[in-house]
Amino acid sequence: MEKAWTEILVSSFQEVTHRLSLLAPRLLAMLTLVLLGWIAAVIARRVVVRLLVAADVDARCARWGLMPTWSRTGVLPSPTTLVGRLVFWMLLLMAVLMGIEALELTATAGLVALVMRFVPNLIVAALIMVSAWVLANFLSQAALIGAVNAQVAGAPLIAGAVRWLVLVFGGAAALTQLGIAREMVLLAFGIAFGGSVLALALAFGLGGKDVAREILESRLRKQEESEDPMTRP
Amino acid sequence: MGDRIPAKDLVPVESLATLDTARPSELVVGIPVLNHARSIAQVMESMAMGLAKHFPSRKAMLLVVDAGSQDGTREVIRSWKEKSPDAPLIQDVYLTGPALRGRATLAILLLVRHLEAQACALVDANLTSAAPAWVYQLLQPVLQGEADYISPVYTRLMSEGTLTTNLAAPLTRALYGKRIREVMGGCAGFSAKLASQVVEIDTRANDLDAYGMEMGLTTEALVSGGKVVETHLGRKMVIASPGEPDMATMLARVTGSLFGLMERYRAFWEPIDGSSPLPQTDMPASFSSEAAEIHVERMVRAFRLGLKDLLPVWEQIMPEETLAHLYPLGLLPVDEFRFPPLLWARVVFDFAVAFHEWRLPREHLLRALTPLYLGRVAAFLAEAQDATPSQFSDLLDHIGQAFEEEKGSLRARWR
Numbered sequence: 001m002e003k004a005w006t007e008i009l010v011s012s013f014q015e016v017t018h019r020l021s022l023l024a025p026r027l028l029a030m031l032t033l034v035l036l037g038w039i040a041a042v043i044a045r046r047v048v049v050r051l052l053v054a055a056d057v058d059a060r061c062a063r064w065g066l067m068p069t070w071s072r073t074g075v076l077p078s079p080t081t082l083v084g085r086l087v088f089w090m091l092l093l094m095a096v097l098m099g100i101e102a103l104e105l106t107a108t109a110g111l112v113a114l115v116m117r118f119v120p121n122l123i124v125a126a127l128i129m130v131s132a133w134v135l136a137n138f139l140s141q142a143a144l145i146g147a148v149n150a151q152v153a154g155a156p157l158i159a160g161a162v163r164w165l166v167l168v169f170g171g172a173a174a175l176t177q178l179g180i181a182r183e184m185v186l187l188a189f190g191i192a193f194g195g196s197v198l199a200l201a202l203a204f205g206l207g208g209k210d211v212a213r214e215i216l217e218s219r220l221r222k223q224e225e226s227e228d229p230m231t232r233p
Numbered sequence: 234m235g236d237r238i239p240a241k242d243l244v245p246v247e248s249l250a251t252l253d254t255a256r257p258s259e260l261v262v263g264i265p266v267l268n269h270a271r272s273i274a275q276v277m278e279s280m281a282m283g284l285a286k287h288f289p290s291r292k293a294m295l296l297v298v299d300a301g302s303q304d305g306t307r308e309v310i311r312s313w314k315e316k317s318p319d320a321p322l323i324q325d326v327y328l329t330g331p332a333l334r335g336r337a338t339l340a341i342l343l344l345v346r347h348l349e350a351q352a353c354a355l356v357d358a359n360l361t362s363a364a365p366a367w368v369y370q371l372l373q374p375v376l377q378g379e380a381d382y383i384s385p386v387y388t389r390l391m392s393e394g395t396l397t398t399n400l401a402a403p404l405t406r407a408l409y410g411k412r413i414r415e416v417m418g419g420c421a422g423f424s425a426k427l428a429s430q431v432v433e434i435d436t437r438a439n440d441l442d443a444y445g446m447e448m449g450l451t452t453e454a455l456v457s458g459g460k461v462v463e464t465h466l467g468r469k470m471v472i473a474s475p476g477e478p479d480m481a482t483m484l485a486r487v488t489g490s491l492f493g494l495m496e497r498y499r500a501f502w503e504p505i506d507g508s509s510p511l512p513q514t515d516m517p518a519s520f521s522s523e524a525a526e527i528h529v530e531r532m533v534r535a536f537r538l539g540l541k542d543l544l545p546v547w548e549q550i551m552p553e554e555t556l557a558h559l560y561p562l563g564l565l566p567v568d569e570f571r572f573p574p575l576l577w578a579r580v581v582f583d584f585a586v587a588f589h590e591w592r593l594p595r596e597h598l599l600r601a602l603t604p605l606y607l608g609r610v611a612a613f614l615a616e617a618q619d620a621t622p623s624q625f626s627d628l629l630d631h632i633g634q635a636f637e638e639e640k641g642s643l644r645a646r647w648r
Contacts, residue, residue, distance in 0.1 A: 062591055141546065141597050148542050149481040149603045151535055155542045 023103075030099035037095015041088045049084040057083075125174040132170020136163045152215055161200075168192065243340050248326040249347070255322055257349035260284070260293040260372055262356060265337030268304045269358035272472045273297070274313045276363050280356060281320040283368025294348065297325045297358075298340045301332030304475050306358075338446035345428040352376050353428060355447070357419040362470035370464045371422030374514055381459030383422035384451065384511070386414045387469035391617040391625055392527055394469075395610045396487055398629055401448070403574075404491055404581060407636035408502040409455040412510045414463060416451050417444035417487070419471065422464075427454055434497070445490040452494045456501045464514040484606055485599035492588040492599075495647075503644060508637060527618070532611035533567045539604025546601045550587040555579050562608065572612035574635035580605050581636070582643040589647060 052058075061079045077085070101112045140163035147155035172189040176182055204212060244252075262280045266273055277295065284293045297310055310325050317323075326344075328336055338355065345353045352375035356363055374380040387394075401416040431446075431453050454461050478486065495502065539547075540563040547556065558576050565571065584602055588595060613632075617625055 059591060062593075138594065141593075145543065145546065145597055145600045145603075148539055149535075149600060151531075151538055153538075155538075 026103050029102040033099040033102060034092075034095050037092055037098070041091035041095070044091055045084045045088040048087045049080055052080040052083060121178055125177045128174045128177060129170055132166055132173070136166035136170070139163070139166060150215070165193075165196075243328060243330075243336065243343060244326055245329065248324075252324055252326075252344065252348060255292075255294055255324065255348070257292070258294040258322075259291045259351050260288055260376075261296050261341070261345050261348060261350045261353040262293070262368060262372075263296045263298065263338075263341035263345070263353055264356055264358050265298055265300065265334060265341060266302060266306055266310075266358040267300045267332060267334045267337060268302045268306060268474045268476055269472075270302070270304045270306045270309045271474065272361050273306055273358045274309050275361050276356060276358050277310070277313055277320075277323070278317075279363045279365050280354075280368055281317065281323070283365035284321040285319075286365055287369040288372070293321050294350075295321055295323045296341060296344060297323065298337040298344075299325065299327045300334055300337035301328060301330070303332070335444075335446040338450075339432070342428045342432050342446075342450075345425055346432060350425050352422065352424060354422045355420060355450075357471070359471045359474055360419050360469065361472050362466075362468050363420070364467070367420065367466055370466065370514065371420065374462055374464070375422050375424050379460065380422070380462040380514075381424045381427050381457075382451070382454035382461045383514075384413055384415055384454075384461060384463045385418040385420050385469075386463045386465045386513070387418070388465075388467055389469060391620070392614055395613065396484065396606075399577070399609055399613055399632060400581065400606070401487060401491060402629075403578070403633040403636040405452070405455070406508045406633045407578075407640045408495065408505070409452065409498070410502075410505040410508045411455050411461065412508050412633060413451065413455065413461070416491075417447045419447075419469065420466070421447070421450065423450065423454065424459070427457065427459060430457055444487060445493075448487070448490045448494060452498060456498050461511055462514055463511045481600055481603040484603055485596065488584070488602060489588075489595065489599050492585050495585055496589060499647070503647075506637075506640070508633065527614050529570070529611045529614055530567050532607040532614075533570050535604050536570075536572075536608030536611065537563050539601075539608075543601055543604060546593070546597070549592055550598060550601065551580065551583040555583050559605075568615075570608075570611055570615065572609045574632045575638060577605075577609045577632075578635040578639040579642065580609075582639055582646075585643065586646045 057080050058078050097112045097115055100108050140159040143162045144155050144159035147158050152158070168189070172185050175185045262284060264273070264276060264280065269276075277297065281295055284295060299306060299310070307325075307327060314320075314323055314325065326340065328340060330336065341353070341355060352372045354368060354371035356367065356371075371383050371385075374383055397415060397417070402412075402414060405416050406412050427450070431450050434449065434453065477483075540559065544556075547559075551559075555576070558579075562570070562572060580602075584598065587593065588598055592598065593601075613628075616628060620628060
């Protein structure tokens with residue numbers, strides 16, 4: 001009885017030791033990969049931030065009309081800092097994935113390949129959303145100023161509609177790129193877009209007679225202005 | 234010393250070859266044209282008569298440069314040429330490329346140099362009040378060495394030219410220290426030397442739109458240290474041509490050019506304080522108190538709408554201190570509406586600083602000035618309504634002084 005108990009203990013200990021001796025190099029490899037990845041991520045972040053600062057990216061974002069909306073969010077750092085952080089986390093994520101792969105665990109087999117297949121689509125979708133955001137801000141500001149200068153009432157409403165139209169379009173394009181419920185997104189977008197246009201047309205025609213008149217009058221006024229000596233230098 | 238844009242890059246080779254046969258030409262009267270079929274014949278007639286009458290023994294040329302008219306201007310010019318075989322040498326040049334008025338002006342400046350002319354008069358093709366005597370007034374002082382640049386002064390209704398009286402002239406006065414009346418007056422006389430200086434400057438895209446080239450010419454004359462003289466040309470009458478921009482676009486183009494010039498000539502304007510009047514070749518201009526239909530109510534409404542809806546944009550351009558002075562104006566009834574010149578000067582300088590710092594896309598920023606400009610014009614016209622010509626002159630002087638007073642704040646913020 002005592003001998004059997006000792007054998008079980010020894011064999012269990014040997015088994016655990018054997019398994020640990022098999023896992024230890026992999027664990028060490030994972031830790032090394034994560035550490036190296038972290039160092040590379042820190043260096044890459046610094047290099048990218050310096051390059052972006054040298055390229056005056058924050059000021060350029062201001063020129064493209066991006067900064068006002070950016071700073072209004074109150075949570076986003078400057079574009080340069082944000083890109084630096086993205087680079088850092090992307091590299092660290094890659095290092096962690098490589099580390100997990102080095103462990104050769106059955107449960108995580110194929111995880112890296114799966115993630116790596118998804119990453120390009122994710123990057124493209126993010127780029128689509130950023131572009132849509134820049135475009136939405138630019139166009140909505142242009143619409144706001146244009147509508148106010150044409151003395152059209154409800155200019156902020158028009159600007160808001162323009163902003164959301166572009167953002168919704170961008171969102172639908174990004175989701176399609178990610179392959180998330182592609183048919184549903186296309187269908188929903190088509191219904192929402194078509195419905196909005198129809199609703200606007202009906203609202204403008206039935207309920208917005210005054211606004212329509214105002215817009216037409218402002219167009220006529222613009223034509224008159226070109227004949228008005230006061231508008232000439 | 235080569236041109237920034239060689240004449241051959243702008244002017245078709247066959248036109249240059251024709252012009253070479255008339256080289257050198259002592260005098261050039263240049264008419265930049267873009268869709269001026271309604272008025273070009275009248276202006277050409279006056280200028281040709283002026284050259285024939287006042288400079289019969291000089292080798293002169295009437296140079297018409299079309300930037301790409303689409304309204305039959307070319308046919309009108311050719312038909313007038315055929316009907317006037319006795320007129321002084323007329324050359325018509327048709328540019329290819331973008332149809333921008335400033336390209337025609339730039340081509341004239343380049344050709345003045347190419348033709349080795351001594352003096353040039355530049356006259357807008359829509360100036361139907363252009364008289365033959367203008368040719369003498371614009372060219373003679375330059376030929377005699379009494380001036381490098383002749384700037385026009387017109388007799389105007391008080392309601393006319395508010396973009397000049399409330400923005401271009403007082404801003405130019407405060408910046409460059411000269412009380413010039415017209416910064417983009419539609420005509421000018423200048424020496425070949427000045428034309429050469431201007432074509433050496435790096436021309437920006439917005440200079441080629443609207444009045445950018447003319448404003449560049451006037452400003453270069455002021456900063457180059459040459460003799461700038463004003464001459465009184467009488468009443469200014471113009472005919473609108475098809476495709477002329479609306480008020481907001483015109484304001485944005487003019488303001489954009491003025492702010493662009495501020496960036497170019499910073500080293501010159503920064504140390505200048507105060508201003509001095511320019512010498513005049515003849516009687517000073519008077520303002521006509523003739524009544525004109527004024528839509529002050531519409532302008533005040535535009536200002537109020539701007540204050541209500543454009544505030545998020547204005548907050549990015551103007552500091553809280555300026556905005557705090559603007560808020561109460563939105564509550565004033567139309568008949569009591571006012572917009573003090575000092576506040577207006579502050580607003581213009583705030584926009585200039587924001588333009589320089591690229592706080593917004595520049596086109597958006599410039600267009601966001603429109604409701605404020607209309608508010609200022611409404612207040613100005615209300616003040617001018619019952620003014621005598623002398624009081625009106627004082628009113629204009631007051632605006633200029635306000636810009637001079639506010640210049641310190643501009644200097645402190647312009648980095």
